[in-house]
Every structure is written in structure tokens, then in C-alpha cells.
Amino acid sequence: MHKQWKSISFVLGAMLTGSLVTGVVMSLPQGLTPSDAYAQQVTTALEAQGNLQAANDLSAAFRNVSEGLRPSVVSVRSTKKAQTVRGNMRGLDGLPPQIRRYFEENGVSPFGGGPDGNAQTPEQSGIGSGFIVSADGHILTNNHVVEGADRLMVKLSDDREFEAEVVGTDPDTDVAVVKIDAGQLQPAKLGNSDNMQVGDWVLAMGSPFELEQTVTAGIISAKNRVQGIVGRGQFGGFEDFIQTDAAINPGNSGGPLVNLRGEVIGMNTAIVSRSGGYNGIGFAIPTELARPVMDSIIESGQVHRGFLGAEGGEIPNELADKYQLSSRSGAFVQRVVPGQPADNGGLKSGDIVQMLNGRKVRDWFQFRNLIASQRPGNTVNLQVLRDGNLVDLKVTLGERTDELLVQMGGGGQAGIFLDARVQPLDADTAQQMGFDNVQSGLLVTQVARNVETESGLQAGDVIVAAQGNAVESLDDLQQAKSKADTAGKSLRLTVQRGNDQALLVIEAAK
Numbered sequence: 001m002h003k004q005w006k007s008i009s010f011v012l013g014a015m016l017t018g019s020l021v022t023g024v025v026m027s028l029p030q031g032l033t034p035s036d037a038y039a040q041q042v043t044t045a046l047e048a049q050g051n052l053q054a055a056n057d058l059s060a061a062f063r064n065v066s067e068g069l070r071p072s073v074v075s076v077r078s079t080k081k082a083q084t085v086r087g088n089m090r091g092l093d094g095l096p097p098q099i100r101r102y103f104e105e106n107g108v109s110p111f112g113g114g115p116d117g118n119a120q121t122p123e124q125s126g127i128g129s130g131f132i133v134s135a136d137g138h139i140l141t142n143n144h145v146v147e148g149a150d151r152l153m154v155k156l157s158d159d160r161e162f163e164a165e166v167v168g169t170d171p172d173t174d175v176a177v178v179k180i181d182a183g184q185l186q187p188a189k190l191g192n193s194d195n196m197q198v199g200d201w202v203l204a205m206g207s208p209f210e211l212e213q214t215v216t217a218g219i220i221s222a223k224n225r226v227q228g229i230v231g232r233g234q235f236g237g238f239e240d241f242i243q244t245d246a247a248i249n250p251g252n253s254g255g256p257l258v259n260l261r262g263e264v265i266g267m268n269t270a271i272v273s274r275s276g277g278y279n280g281i282g283f284a285i286p287t288e289l290a291r292p293v294m295d296s297i298i299e300s301g302q303v304h305r306g307f308l309g310a311e312g313g314e315i316p317n318e319l320a321d322k323y324q325l326s327s328r329s330g331a332f333v334q335r336v337v338p339g340q341p342a343d344n345g346g347l348k349s350g351d352i353v354q355m356l357n358g359r360k361v362r363d364w365f366q367f368r369n370l371i372a373s374q375r376p377g378n379t380v381n382l383q384v385l386r387d388g389n390l391v392d393l394k395v396t397l398g399e400r401t402d403e404l405l406v407q408m409g410g411g412g413q414a415g416i417f418l419d420a421r422v423q424p425l426d427a428d429t430a431q432q433m434g435f436d437n438v439q440s441g442l443l444v445t446q447v448a449r450n451v452e453t454e455s456g457l458q459a460g461d462v463i464v465a466a467q468g469n470a471v472e473s474l475d476d477l478q479q480a481k482s483k484a485d486t487a488g489k490s491l492r493l494t495v496q497r498g499n500d501q502a503l504l505v506i507e508a509a510k
Contacts, residue, residue, distance in 0.1 A: 064262070065258055065260060066203065069256065069258055070205075070213060071132075071157050072187060072188035072256070073130075073206065074157075075130075076139070076154055076254060077125060078127075078145065078148075080150050081123060127207055127210050127251050129145075129205070129253060130145070130255065131205075133177075135185050135186075136179075137182055138179050139164065139180065140175070140176075140267060140290065142253045142254040143170060143173075146178060149166075152178060155212065162180040164178040164179060170293050170297065172230065172238055173230060173285065174237070174269055175267070175285065175293045177298055190291060191263025191264060192265070192287070193265040193289075196223070198221065199219055200219060200259065200260075201219055202220055202259055203246065204244065204255065204268050205256050205257075206268060207252070208248070209251050210251060211251070216246045218244050220243070221244055221281070223240075223242055224241075224362065225239070225240075226240065226241070226365045227241060227283065230269075240365065241283035244266075244284060245280045245282070253270075264287060266285060267284055268284050269283055271283070292373040304376055304399060305373075305376070305399065306374035306400065307376065307397055307399055307400040308347075308395065308398075309343060310333050310340075310347055311335045312335075312367075313334060313364050313444075313459055314332060314363065314364065315328050315330055316332065316459060319350075323385060329360065329361065330385065331353040331361050331366075332351075332364060333384075334349060336348060341395050345394060347384065353383070355382065356371075356380055356381070357380055376400075377396065377399075378396070380395055381394055382395060417474060418455045418457065419455050420457045421445050422443065422445065422474060424473060425442065440464070441464040442471060442472070442477060445459060456504045463477065463493055463494070463495055464496055467480050467483075490505045493505075
């Protein structure tokens with residue numbers, strides 16, 4: 001068995017190069033007009049059903065929101081300057097060795113210049129969207145809209161254009177704040193995304209395919225989507241996407257997703273598409289995730305996040321059955337780092353966090369986002385389920401830094417294997433999960449949600465052996481897989497699942 005990936009792509013980014021997509025305008029033959037009689041029949045039918053007023057009201061709502069938000073929506077054009085490459089040595093470092101040797105030995109440049117001449121890389125430009133969040137010129141957009149740009153130009157709805165400066169960016173949420181020096185600005189009103197429900201009407205606004213001030217309508221198709229498409233590699237990002245079927249296309253990135261009260265409840269960020277264009281599945285960053293990031297950037301130019309010092313994932317089936325949980329809501333704590341805030345506050349591995357500051361915790365992803373949205377030094381109130389009893393804890397948070405994240409990684413003892421996140425199993429967690437005969441191994445804390453996989457691993461599994469040899473760290477597991485792949489052999493994993501053991505076979509990499 002081997003991992004299978006969906007044949008779809010997540011389109012992040014607002015770069016539009018080359019020509020715009022063109023369309024064909026079709027017209028009716030001369031003299032042919034829509035039937036007035038048919039139009040009257042439709043109107044009469046709607047009136048008979050009592051639906052005409054509702055349709056008119058909905059149309060008026062769309063119109064009022066569009067007109068009200070238009071002055072707050074902007075286009076953001078990014079430009080990356082052309083670069084001069086001297087000789088044939090610049091720009092070759094990223095090429096395969098044999099290709100690099102060809103250019104060096106033949107005295108030519110892959111950029112078109114000669115051995116002693118200059119080569120010019122083309123200027124790159126892209127367009128995205130954004131929306132004004134303060135009267136003094138702060139604009140919220142996506143990090144991927146402004147990333148790497150040498151110059152940013154913002155165009156307002158009244159056709160005024162201003163050069164913008166980047167105030168700060170956050171790759172871990174794909175949020176950025178830029179600022180323009182302009183007057184007569186109308187900030188958008190930010191709403192509470194948590195209050196929105198699946199089925200609610202929303203409008204997406206922005207500049208798809210450079211078509212400025214475009215408005216599309218749809219509904220909220222789903223909430224709390226975690227797709228693994230933002231963030232910095234091994235450290236991971238913070239996601240809690242709103243899914244919508246309002247048309248979102250390249251160029252919409254950074255634009256607002258708006259409810260029918262005229263409140264921005266999300267920022268359009270990505271689409272799922274086989275073609276690269278609209279397929280009815282778009283994702284927006286909810287305001288409740290973007291707002292604290294924006295506030296921190298405006299205040300200090302960077303993001304300061306709370307740090308707990310614990311890792312976790314989905315609640316294992318064994319614990320759900322043991323505690324007779326009516327739902328699987330809560331954040332399962334798999335590991336607590338000694339000496340860090342969680343440890344100092346009394347949190348233990350095997351705990352299930354059910355409340356944070358009086359707010360119900362849905363799952364580990366939401367809990368992680370809530371902790372990160374807190375300011376360092378804040379004290380949070382946690383209610384956890386431990387050994388069947390509810391325990392109240394107070395934890396004073398530290399500040400999330402790359403150094404602490406490396407420490408959280410356990411020096412190669414934990415991380416991602418195939419489609420799963422794994423951590424060393426400790427004695428406390430083994431006891432909580434009711435494992436009598438398993439004291440070591442790698443606990444699967446979560447399995448990726450945005451891929452189709454045949455690995456067979458499930459949250460709550462404990463990988464106890466690979467190729468018949470005990471494993472205690474991610475390094476052990478990766479080495480076993482590497483040896484199996486090199487030898488062209490399948491990888492055999494012995495997995496403890498509840499009271500049973502299973503043998504999973506992973507085919508060698510092709």
C-alpha cells in the first residue's frame with residue numbers, strides 16, 4: 001500500500017502573468033427579444049407563491065452590501081524588479097549539478113546572456129485584493145499577495161492609486177498588513193466569524209483576473225476546515241478556514257468575505273481546483289483568526305503568540321469509550337514538555353481539554369489556534385477531563401519562538417511520518433489509554449485530513465515496531481523506511497490498536 005493524493009490543487013496566490021483570460025460574448029439574433037409575456041408569467045407565479053418580496057429583499061441586501069463595502073475594497077498590485085545576472089555563474093546554484101556543468105563548460109547563461117555579458121530576468125507582477133481596516137490607511141491582505149514584492153501599489157474604488165509599505169506579515173496564517181498614506185478612507189467593519197452558520201449567505205469581493213470591484217454571491221458551505229496549506233514546513237500553520245461556494249479566483253486573494261449585514265467575516269485565501277479556476281470550493285481565513293494577528297502587526301510590526309508547551313491531537317477511540325464521551329469534542333494532550341507553561345500549570349499527558357476561558361474546545365486544532373491568539377504572559381483557565389473527573393487549571397503562557405518549537409520537536413523524536421503526526425508514547429498516556437502491555441512506541445496523534453491515503457494509520461494507534469524491530473522515535477521509523485525503500489522492500493509496521501495488534505504493510509517508494 002502507498003499514499004494516494006487527490007488529483008486537485010490548492011491555489012494560493014494572486015500572481016497573474018501573461019494575458020488575461022478572455023471570453024466570448026454571444027448575442028441574440030437581430031429582432032429577437034425576451035418574451036414580455038413569459039416575464040409576466042414568472043412574476044405572476046412568484047407573487048402567487050408569496051416569494052417575490054423575499055426575492056426583492058434578498059436582491060436589495062446584495063446590492064446594499066456591495067455598495068456599502070465597495071469603498072473599502074482595494075486592488076493590490078505587486079512588482080518584483082527585473083534582475084541583472086552577470087556572467088554565467090549567477091543563478092546556477094539551484095540547478096542540478098550536470099545541468100550547471102553544461103552552462104559553465106559552454107560559457108553560456110540559462111538567462112540568455114553570454115559568458116561575459118549580462119542576462120536580464122523579466123520583471124514579475126501580480127495582482128491581489130485587500131480591504132481597508134483603519135481610517136489612517138492600514139489594509140489587510142494575504143501574505144502570499146505581498147511576499148517577495150519590491151513594490152506594492154494599491155488602487156482604491158475611486159481609482160486613486162498609492163504606493164504601499166508592508167507593516168508586517170505572518171506566513172503562519174497567511175495574513176499581512178500594508179499601509180498607504182491617503183485621506184478620505186472608509187474602513188470595513190469586522191464581524192464575528194464565530195457567529196456565522198453553514199448555509200448563511202455571503203459575498204466575496206476583490207479583483208479576480210484583474211477585474212476590479214467584482215462581487216460574487218454564495219453561502220458558507222462548511223466551517224473549521226484544516227487543509228495544511230499555510231505555515232512554515234515542520235512548524236505548521238494556523239488554519240480554521242471558512243469554506244464557501246461564492247466564486248473565488250486568482251486575484252481574489254486578500255479580499256473580504258462579507259455577510260448580509262455588511263460585516264467582513266473572512267478573508268478570501270485559497271481555492272480547491274483541478275483547473276486553477278473556480279470549482280465551487282473556496283477558503284477564507286475567519287476574522288476571529290485574522291483579527292489578533294492584524295492587531296499585533298499594527299501594534300508592533302510582528303506577531304507575538306502565546307505558548308503552552310504541549311502537543312496533542314484527536315481523542316483516541318479508547319479514551320472516548322473509556323470515559324463514555326457522548327461526543328468527540330475536546331483537545332487530547334499527548335505530550336507536555338517539562339519546565340514549560342503547560343507543565344508548570346499542572347497539565348498532564350492524557351488530559352482532554354474541554355474548556356478554555358469558559359469557551360468550549362472543539363478539537364486540538366481550535367485549541368492550538370486559541371492558545372496562539374493569546375498574548376504571551378496571559379493566564380488562561382482550562383477545564384480538563386482527567387481519569388473521568390473535571391479538573392480546573394490556570395496556566396500562564398510563554399511566548400512562541402522558533403527555539404521553543406525546535407525543543408518541542410524532541411530532537412528528532414517526533415514529527416510527521418507518511419500521512420500521520422507521531423509522538424513518543426509515555427507511561428502516563430499509556431496508562432490513560434488502557435495499554436497494559438505497551439510501554440513504548442510512537443503514538444499517532446492525528447492523520448492528515450486533506451489527502452486520501454492508504455497507509456491505514458489511525459489516530460490513537462501506537463506503532464511499536466518496524467520490520468520486527470522496536471521503534472521509540474521518529475528517527476527509528478524513518479531509518480527503517482529508508483532501508484526498506486533502498487532494498488525495494490515493503491515496510492512492515494506492527495501497530496497496537498486498542499487491545500489488538502495489526503500488521504500494516506507500506507509498499508516501497510517507486
